[in-house]
Amino acid sequence: MRVNLLGTVELVPAGDEPVLLAATKRRAVLAALALELNRVVSGDRLLSLVWDGAPPPQAKAALQGHVAQLRKLLGSTLDLVTRAPGYALVGARHEVDVFRFEDLVAGAWQADDETAAERLTSALELWRGPFLADVPGRRLHEAYEARLEELRLTAVEELGARLVELGRAGQAVTSLRAAVADHPLREPLVARLMLALHRTGRQAEALDLFGRTRAQLADELGVDPGPELRAAHHAVLTDDPSPRPSRTSVQAPAQLPHEHRGFVGRHTELSVLDGLLADAGIGLLAGPPGVGKTALALRWAHRVADKFPDGQLFVDLRGFAERKPLDVKTALVGFLRALGVENVRLSGGLDALAAQYRSLLAQRRMLIVLDNARSVEQVRPLLPGSPRCLVLVTSRHGLDDLVVTEGAVVLGVDTLDDRTAGELLAAGLGRHRTEPEPEAIAELIGLCDGLPLALRIVSARLASRPRWTIQALVDELRDEQSRLAAFTLPEEGRGVQSALAVSYRELPEGAARTFRSLGLHPGTDIDSYAAAALLDVNAGTARTHLRTVASASLLHESTPDRYVRHDLVRLFTRQLVAGEDNQESVDRLLDYYLHVADAARALLSEQPEPVTTPVHRPVSFPELTSYRSAMEWFELEEHNLRLLLDASDQRRTWQLALCLDAFYAQNGNLVDRVKVCRTGLAAAHGDREAEARLLVSEGAALADLGELEDAVRESERAVRLASGKIEGMARANLGYCLAVTGRFADARERIREALEITRATGDLRAQAAVLDRLANALLCQNKAAEALVPARQALEVHASLPLSAAHAAALYTAGSVLRATGQTEAALRTFQDGLCLADRVRDLRHVALFHLVIAELQGDEESAVAHREAARSIHRRLGVVELPASRRASDSETRRTEHRSS
Structure with a gap:
């Protein structure tokens, strides 16, 4: 089976007529995959190539359909396979006419004249017409046509x-x-x-x-x-x-500037660049200002210069300089002169100059470094047509078009890790200054954000001030108001701030407003919904602006639709909004987070009723519909929500605290649960219901931490303040705390009262929670047989409710009751069911408890070791003291650390 692309697209079985491919898009899919033979083409790139950069909503399904149909048509010598993140056409090179053509031409260069003529004639006979003659669309042609046409003309010349x-x-x-x-x-x-x-x-x-x-x-x-x-x-x-x-x-040009002194690290990036040598093409180094893209490009270019015997070309396109960007025609004229063209003038047309440039490079092997590119339009005319040349581009922008249309390989350049940053400082200052102050060096690296430009500037400041200690500079840089100014070269006015300012000025209006508004956000990461709240627009508009900002390397898209900024960028955005009245935007941001946090809390808590009605209801927000989605959202936004606790008014503070409390109650982070409850209590002073709810939660967390006297005290305060459903939970919680401390009569009375209240209100979640507490209280009294009834009743109620951490807690209680009554096998099955459920709902604390108790009950020592290690790993993650390895359900002192009462 052969694929022909040098003319109309054909799929030709051996010795047979071409297979009819009536669908234009199917021909395009086949062409795109064949041109990347044996390499994975991502689904996104396929969609862009086949639908010319504008795939409709149904394009993904259509692509899958075309792939399925092509698989039916392919013979045994070609295979279309699914490989993340897309598809690959697998087969021998001679099965695709483009690669037969390339191999015949390559084989002619060193052959004798007769053999070369035969091979070149055979190669040119493969052209049955224009490349992809029956496949319309710009992107697929732009990605491959220029190189193949250049090779065809070179073959004609030879x-x-x-x-x-x-x-x-x-x-x-x-x-x-x-x-x-x-x-x-x-x-x-x-x-x-x-x-x-x-x-x-x-x-x-x-x-x-x-x-x-x-x-x-x-x-x-x-x-x-x-x-x-x-x-x-x-x-x-x-x-x-x-x-x-x-x-x-003509002397081979050698235009590479000298390498940066003190270059360190970047071993992974250099290794990736080495991979470009095997398949010469285009490499793109993209990253934020000051990250060292040019230094990396020059280090690698000098390392491999001898691999390019026809020379190296270099130009600074000044895409992000204070001066005007270099005109691409000026760059072309400079290259042509370096290649021996005399009297070349700017009056010539750009296309004609580019064509002459490509002609001169047709039979040469050269390295072309295009530094500081602002756009694809600056780069494309400077690309050679010859596949023997290699181009290395550096840019603050992602230049997605260069990837789609020219097949560029992107290498993101990020800040330095701590070890490499330390080596950079040692290279500039000498180890005699860095080694005596390791703690100051570590803090200095953090204050510099690991940014090479910032590190080089502070290194220069310290080098010119030999009497200064590193700690003295660290003390100065701690002041966020003046930190950015400290990363400036006074003689030239260049530094981190000016580099960021140039990138900011180049942003389109909407993206610039978005970037500036980030100065109102306390955290370092944000999604399009939060940005939309700041801007008072919909999430789609905000997402477009954020992508533009990320393309300029002022943000980094860490996960889909989640953008991270370095701390120095955070300080820069704060400067942009300093002195402005942005309270309305801040209020919209707070109300957005509060609105979604409350919706997530309702999916996790035993009290699903809203805690607030925001003044500014957000235009766009994520629709959370399940326990899992609520937990995932909290995990992403936990740090931002903690920062917002300090930035909110009193009402929003206690409301956010209640939302975070629900999250910590589920994932088992008891220490932070107590902290946010106390923050909320301080803000809720005078609001009886709010105080009662927070006291219930604080009492539950203190009980689980073993702080039993404090738990009883706070639970009693909650009972005095509470009413309605909250009162029921307050009494149930107090009952459990009393039981654990041995005050069984009072405990049973409080829990009985709680059960009456929850049944009267019809709150099933609360009923299940109270029944679970009752079973635990009975278990504390060594009344395991009596505890079976409420334990099973709690599970029955949970069966009618959505999955939750409370259900996992009830399974732990039921397993403990069964174990205490001697029903070991039934207890083990219950614990195993609980482990599966706790894992599904991400209740890490109970996952650890289930692992430990299963380890005790299983006879297989190897399996028991694995369970214990899994529990230890979770405890380290949660930052809690390891629970005792051995416990008995009747041991009330041990149970103080085992049972959840949230």
């Missing part, structure tokens, strides 16, 4: 030269004349046609061709003929029998 060498000049004239008619300014092509005409005795035609070409070069490019064309002209005038145009000796 075939013409070989035919002249073999004495078949007339045949050479025929093949070359058609190519020159289409590309009259391609000097190597014209030179070969002139020599072929000369060898057939048609000197007048050859000289006329030179005259026309010289005039056209002057008119359209503003240049004189280059050395190769002049040499051919001289051969015709002097009747030189030389079959080939002789090149005037």
Whole structure:
């Protein structure tokens, strides 16, 4: 089975007629996969190539359908496989005409003239028409056509030269004349046609061709003929029998600037760049300002310079400089002059100059470094057509078009890790200064955000001040008001702040407003919903702006629709909004987080009723519909919510505290649960219901921590303040605390009262929680048989409710009761069911408890060791003291650390 792309797209079985591919998009899918033979093409890139950058909503389903149909048509020699994150067409290179063509041309270079002519003729015969003649769309053609057309013209030129060498000049004239008619300014092509005409005795035609070409070069490019064309002209005038145009000796350009002194680390990035050598193409180093993209590019370029015998070209495109970006035509003229073209002028057209540039590089192996590129439009005219050249681009922008249309390989350049940052400082200051102050060095690296530019600036400041200690500079940099100013070179006014300012000024208006508004957000990460609240727009608009900001490397998209900024960027955005009245935007942000946090809390808590009605209801917000989605949202936003506790008014503070309490109650983080409850209590002073709810939660957390006297005290306060459903939970919680401390009569009375209240209110969640507490209280009294009834009743109620951590707690209680009554096998099954449930709802505390108790009950020691290690891992993550390895359900002192009463 063969795939033909050099003309119309065909799928051809061995020795048979082509298979009909009626659907245009199916031909495009086949072409896109075949052109990346044996390499995975991501689903997103396929959609962009096939639907020309604008896939409709149903495109993904359509793509899957086309892939399924193609699999039915492919024979045994080609296989279309699914591999994350997309698809790959797997097979031998000779099955695709593009690669047969490339291999035949490559095999001709070092072959003798006869063999080379045969191979080049066979290669050119594979072209049945224009590349992808029956596949419309710009992106698929732009991604591959220029390189293949350049290789085709190079093959035509080389075939013409070989035919002249073999004495078949007339045949050479025929093949070359058609190519020159289409590309009259391609000097190597014209030179070969002139020599072929000369060898057939048609000197007048050859000289006329030179005259026309010289005039056209002057008119359209503003240049004189280059050395190769002049040499051919001289051969015709002097009747030189030389079959080939002789090149005037031009020194190979070596334009790489010197490497940055003190370069350290980046071993992974250098290794990735080394991989580009195997398949020369385009590499893109993208990253934020000051991260060291140019330093990395130059380090690698100097390392591999000897791999490019025809030289290295370098240009700073000034995409993000204080000055105007370099005009791409100016860059082209500079490259042409470096390549030996004399008298080249800016008056020539950009396309014609780029074509001449590609022609000069057609048979060369060169490294081209395009530094500080602002856009694809700056880069594309400077790309060679030859696959033997390699281009390395650096940019603050992601340049997605370069990836889609040119197949560039992207390497994100991030800040330095602590160890490498320390090496950079040691290289600049000497270890005699860094080693005596390890703690100050560690803090200095953090204050610099691991940003190489910031590290080099502080290193320079310290180096010029040998009497300063590193700690003295650290003390200065702790002041957030002046930190950015400290990362500036006073003589030149350049530094982190100016670099960020240039990128900020280049943002479109909507993206710039979005970036500036981040100064009102206390955290370092944000999603499109929170940004939409700040901007008072919908999430789609905010997402578009955030992506633009991320493309400029001012943010980093850590996960889909979640954007992280470095701390120095956070300080810069704070400066942008300093002195402005943005209270309304801040209130919208607070109400957004409170609205979603309350919705998430309702999915986790035993009291699903809303705690608030925000003044500013958000335009867009995530729709949380399950326990799992609520937990995932809290896990993402926990840090932001904790920061907002300090930025809110009193009402919002206790409301946010209640929401965070529900999250900590579920994941078992008891220490932070107590902290947020106390923060909320301080803000809720005077609001009886709010205080009661927070006291119930604080009492439950204190009981689980074993702080039993404090738990009883806070629970009693809750009972005095509470009413309605809250009173029921307060009494149930107090009953459990009393039971654990041995005050059984009072405990049973409080729990009985709680059960009456919850049944009267019809609150099933609360009923299940009270029944669970009753079972625990009975278990504390060594009344396991009596505890079976409420334990089973709690499970029955939970069976009618959505999955929750409270259900997992009830399974733990039931298992403990069964174990205490001697029903070991039933207890083990219950604990195993509980482990599965706790794992599903991410109740880490109970996951650890289930692992420990299962380890005690299982006879397999190897399995028991695995369970105990899993529990230890969770305890380390939660930051709690490891629970006792051995426990008995009747041991009330141990149970103080075992039971959840949230």
